[in-house]
Amino acid sequence: AQSVAQPEDQVNVAEGNPLTVKCTYSVSGNPYLFWYVQYPNRGLQFLLKYITGDNLVKGSYGFEAEFNKSQTSFHLKKPSALVSDSALYFCAVRDDNFNKFYFGSGTKLNVKP
């Protein structure tokens, strides 16, 4: 079965500081991993994905994520946080057989000025 875990309910960072939002995964077969962001009362916006290739994936809005097979992690990072990055972030894994997405519990990112 496919699953992802986001161990932090909330992450607080100061504007300008680097941020990390953690995600670990458990999959059978090849991992197809994604990060999405959600603003209040809105749908999900795609940030980035790992399918194959380079372990460091660069995405939208300056975000990047590093796929670490040995640690089964796919942490989201950004070198310098903006207040506008404050939102709810979801890690997800796609089931290769049924094309379904399974989401983590979400991490609320608070960036303070």
Add this chain to the structure above:
Amino acid sequence: GAVVSQHPSRVICKSGTSVKIECRSLDFQATTMFWYRQFPKQSLMLMATSNEGSKATYEQGVEKDKFLINHASLTLSTLTVTSAHPEDSSFYICSAHRGTTEAFFGQGTRLTVV
């Protein structure tokens, strides 16, 4: 990028009535769409897989007679919440897949049953 449009974005209905939510893929054809439900401060829960031209596949614990799904064309899937009750109040989100990896999400529908 591909756009998935969901309508309405917000709806309030009386208990006992039915509400229809539409999910459209605007610039690509989607043979499969997915419907999720999100409770406050919680993650998305997959409700069902909508298959164009065939019956939807429901996740365990989701009442298919309560949440009717129709996928009549390659660009439109609808979710109808029948005989809605206050406990059905939630945020409903659809997604459509383009190809084998890309998933695009609608903007969500906030349903409030009074």
